[in-house]
Amino acid sequence: MGNNDFAGETVTITKTEYEELNHLKREHEFLRQREAWLLEQLKLSRRRQFGTSSEKTDSAQMSFFNEAEANADPKAEEPKLTAIKEHYRKSKTRLTTDKLPPDLPMEIVEHELPETEQSCPDCGHSLHVMGHETREELKLVPAKAVIVKHVRSVYACRECEKTNDHVPIKKAAMPKPVILGSFASPEAIAHIAVQKFVMASPLYRQEQEWQRNGIQLSRQTMSNWLIKAENDWLTPIYNRLQELLCARDVLHGDETTVQVLHESGKPAQSKSYMWLYRSSGDTEKHIVLYDYQPDRKQERPQVFLKDFTGYLHTDGYDVYHKLPSNITVVGCWAHTRRKFDEALKALAQKDQLGSQALHGLNFCNRLFRIEKQLADLTPDERKAEREKQSAPIIVEFYAWLETLKALPQHPLGKAAFYAQSQRKYLERYLLDGRLEISNNRAERSIKPFVIGRKNWLFSNTPKGAKASAVFYSLIETAKENGLNPMDYLTAVFRMAPNKPPDGSVDLLLPWNLAVSN
Numbered sequence: 001m002g003n004n005d006f007a008g009e010t011v012t013i014t015k016t017e018y019e020e021l022n023h024l025k026r027e028h029e030f031l032r033q034r035e036a037w038l039l040e041q042l043k044l045s046r047r048r049q050f051g052t053s054s055e056k057t058d059s060a061q062m063s064f065f066n067e068a069e070a071n072a073d074p075k076a077e078e079p080k081l082t083a084i085k086e087h088y089r090k091s092k093t094r095l096t097t098d099k100l101p102p103d104l105p106m107e108i109v110e111h112e113l114p115e116t117e118q119s120c121p122d123c124g125h126s127l128h129v130m131g132h133e134t135r136e137e138l139k140l141v142p143a144k145a146v147i148v149k150h151v152r153s154v155y156a157c158r159e160c161e162k163t164n165d166h167v168p169i170k171k172a173a174m175p176k177p178v179i180l181g182s183f184a185s186p187e188a189i190a191h192i193a194v195q196k197f198v199m200a201s202p203l204y205r206q207e208q209e210w211q212r213n214g215i216q217l218s219r220q221t222m223s224n225w226l227i228k229a230e231n232d233w234l235t236p237i238y239n240r241l242q243e244l245l246c247a248r249d250v251l252h253g254d255e256t257t258v259q260v261l262h263e264s265g266k267p268a269q270s271k272s273y274m275w276l277y278r279s280s281g282d283t284e285k286h287i288v289l290y291d292y293q294p295d296r297k298q299e300r301p302q303v304f305l306k307d308f309t310g311y312l313h314t315d316g317y318d319v320y321h322k323l324p325s326n327i328t329v330v331g332c333w334a335h336t337r338r339k340f341d342e343a344l345k346a347l348a349q350k351d352q353l354g355s356q357a358l359h360g361l362n363f364c365n366r367l368f369r370i371e372k373q374l375a376d377l378t379p380d381e382r383k384a385e386r387e388k389q390s391a392p393i394i395v396e397f398y399a400w401l402e403t404l405k406a407l408p409q410h411p412l413g414k415a416a417f418y419a420q421s422q423r424k425y426l427e428r429y430l431l432d433g434r435l436e437i438s439n440n441r442a443e444r445s446i447k448p449f450v451i452g453r454k455n456w457l458f459s460n461t462p463k464g465a466k467a468s469a470v471f472y473s474l475i476e477t478a479k480e481n482g483l484n485p486m487d488y489l490t491a492v493f494r495m496a497p498n499k500p501p502d503g504s505v506d507l508l509l510p511w512n513l514a515v516s517n
Contacts, residue, residue, distance in 0.1 A: 033407070033409075100138065107139070113127075143191070145213065145215055148185060150174055150175075152171055152172050152174040153171070153172045154169060154170075154171050154172075155169065155170045155171070155172075156168070156169050156170075175494070175497070175498050176497040176498050177497065178229060178233070178493040178494075178496075178497055179225060179228050179229065179232075182225070182228075184225045184229075186489075186490045186491075186492075186493030186494045187490050188225070189225050189226065189229050189489070189493055190485075190486050190489035190490040190493060191486065192206060192222050192225065192226065193226060193229075193471050193475070193485075193489055194475070194485050194486045194489070196226075196452070196456065196471075197448075197452060197468070197471045197472055197475050197485075198448070198475060198485055200451055200452040200454070200455040200456070201455065202455055202456040202457075203219035203222050203223060203456075204219050206219070206222060207219045207222070223464065226467055226471065227463060227464065227467045229493060230466075230467040230470045230471060231467070232496075232497075233492060233493060233496035233497070234470050234471065234474055234492070235470055236505045237474060237492070237505055237508050237509065238289065238470045238473055238474065240505045240506065240509065241287050241289060241473070241474075241477065241509070242289060242304075243307070244285075244287060245277060245278075245279060245287045245289060245308075246305060246306075246307040246308040247307075248279055248280070248283065248287075248308075248310065249282070249310040249311065249434070250279075250280035250282055250310055250311045250313070250432075250434050250435060251277055251278065251279065251280060251305075251308065251310065251311070251312050251313070252277070252278050252279075252280060252312070252313040252314075252436075252439055252441045252442035252445075253275070253276065253277050253278075253301060253312055253313065253314050253320065253439075253442060254275075254276045254314070254315065254439065254442040254443060254445075254446050255273050255274065255275045255276065255296065255317075255446075256273070256274055256276075256446055256449065256450055256453075257271045257272070257273060257274075258271075258272050258273065258274045258292070258449075258453060258458070258459060258465060259271065259272065259457070259458040259459070260272045260294075260458065260459045260460075260461065260462055260464075260465050261458055261459070261460050261461075262460060262461050262462075263294060263461070263462050264462075266294065271296075272292070272293065272294045272295070272462075272465065273292075273293050273294075273295060273296050273300070274290055274291070274292055274293075274446075274449055274465075274469060275290070275291040275292075275293060275300060275301065275304065276288070276289070276290055276291070276442055276445055276446045276449075277289050277291065277301075277304060277305070277442075278441065278442055278445050280313070280434065280435075280436065280441065281434075281436065281441065282379070282434040285481065285511050286477065286480035286481055287477055287480075288445045288473060288476040288477045288480055289473045289477075290449065290468075290469040290470075290472045290473045290476075291304050291469060292462070292465040292466045292468070292469040294462070296319065297319070298319045298322050298323075300319075301319065301320065301323060302323055302324070305323070305327060308326075308327060309326040309327065310327070310328070311327075311328050311329075311330050311428075311431075311432065311434075311435055312327050312328070312329050312330065313330045313332065313435070313436060313438075313439040313441070313442065314329055314330070314331070314332065314439060314442075315331075315332050315335050315439055316331065316332070316335060316418060316421075316422050316425075321425070328428065328431075329425055329428070330425060330428045330429050330435055330436075331422045331424075331425030331426035331427075331428065331429075332426075332438045332439035332440075333364060333367060333368070333426060333429075333437045333438050334437075334438035334439065334440050334443075335418070335422075335438075335439075336364055336415070336418060336419050336422065336426060337361065337364035337365070337368070339411070339414060339415035339418050339419075340357055340360040340361040340364060340412075340415045341361055342411050342415070343357035343360070343361075343410070343411035343412040343414070343415045344357040344358050344361055346411045356404060356406070356412055357411070357412050357415070359400070360397075360400075360401075360404075360412070360415060360416070360419075363393060363396070363397040363400070366393050367390055367393055367394070367437060368437060368438075370385075370386070370389050370390050370393075371390075371436075371437045374386070377433075378433070379432065379433030379434045380433055381433065382433035383430070383431075383432060383433035384433075386429075386430050386433070387430060390430065391430055394426075394427060394430075397419075398419075398420070398423060401416050401419060401420055404416050445476060445480075448472065448475075448476060449472055452472075474488070474489070474492075474510075475488075475489070477510055478510045481510040481511055483510055483515055484515070487515045488510060488513070488515050491513055491514070491515045492508050492513065495507070495508065495513070496508060
């Protein structure tokens with residue numbers, strides 16, 4: 001028998017009833033926590049779908065750390081108040097913020113009165129031009145297709161024709177085509193590539209656009225052009241860029257999913273992966289390379305980076321932590337900050353100010369503000385300032401995490417666990433002034449592929465996926481080096497088939513190739 005004090009009364013119940021009551025209490029508490037967790041997930045899901053993607057913290061939240069006082073300069077003079085005359089200001093129009101290149105071609109259209117109307121309506125004498133009124137318009141000319149016919153003259157000797165059995169023949173020089181036996185031009189292939197890999201327009205949409213202009217150009221033909229051009233001319237450039245990339249000291253890495261319909265041994269619905277590796281901010285010659293692989297296994301980055309020794313910025317994916325010891329993995333504070341930001345946004349608005357989630361978020365914000373202040377320093381100066389300013393904050397942050405009591409399944413608990421499990425990787429950006437506090441550089445570079453994937457959805461074959469990886473690599477590398485992708489690809493497809501046999505592929509690298517509009 002057992003006694004249970006309930007509402008001021010003593011009730012006698014059996015042991016079975018007592019155990020059943022405790023079971024119901026435990027089940028009720030589990031369901032209550034489960035409901036709270038599901039509501040948090042629903043709130044986060046709605047925010048991801050409909051809310052802002054910015055990770056900036058509200059200035060009202062920042063007051064938790066008295067940031068106004070922390071950033072105040074007591075020596076600064078107060079601004080002087082000056083009375084100004086009341087006036088009205090015209091609202092700015094859209095044209096005042098838009099900028100047009102000064103070297104755009106200009107057409108001048110003159111508007112004049114007919115000769116029969118160039119007389120004074122009062123006295124009848126002829127009028128003269130006293131001035132002009134002008135306005136400018138931006139005129140867009142849609143892309144147009146042109147057939148380029150190459151006509152090569154063939155020469156023979158008249159005298160030899162009369163007197164000799166052998167007649168020498170000479171031919172005028174003519175550039176080799178980008179694809180033998182095809183009517184593809186460098187401009188056409190570059191245009192198709194830019195439309196797909198920059199503007200995210202799938203080949204079937206381009207096929208429809210060609211048809212609307214009266215040109216029957218199938219998506220199969222366009223696909224063949226892209227794969228052939230990639231294999232013949234772009235892959236050697238890609239391989240050379242990989243050699244140069246792996247010779248660097250600091251890299252960034254990331255990966256995202258891609259679906260390939262016809263891949264040996266895999267169902268069409270399965271996931272494949274597009275890996276990304278890129279240079280860091282310590283160079284003026286940037287390299288961005290995509291690497292298609294059928295899975296997310298450890299050997300994928302290990303094979304790609306087999307010649308690399310140095311620092312690799314990544315997220316918290318465990319595969320990177322298993323790379324050889326000659327690669328030092330550096331963690332991403334942006335991911336840590338993002339998890340505390342999600343924990344904060346899972347709370348009701350009234351509960352956010354003064355919460356533990358905001359406290360953790362502000363630790364991360366302090367580190368990022370320091371990095372912004374150190375942006376213009378040399379690597380050695382930046383390293384010294386990080387040891388002086390950032391290292392104590394990190395120590396304080398992890399000491400605070402030790403005191404934190406949060407359920408493992410709660411967003412705050414997940415944020416704390418991530419930060420603690422990644423500690424040795426997160427602290428490594430203090431080792432070298434060339435390192436960065438986050439892996440945002442890689443995330444920005446992989447975003448064009450993610451945007452394109454939303455439009456073309458999948459690759460048909462592994463060969464197409466690999467061609468896409470090469471095209472994305474050269475296009476993003478060109479963009480990172482300040483080149484127009486259309487101009488760069490056109491220049492490559494013109495020069496690559498016609499460079500000397502002993503000509504180095506280095507001539508085709510973005511920072512070496514002379515690109516003209």
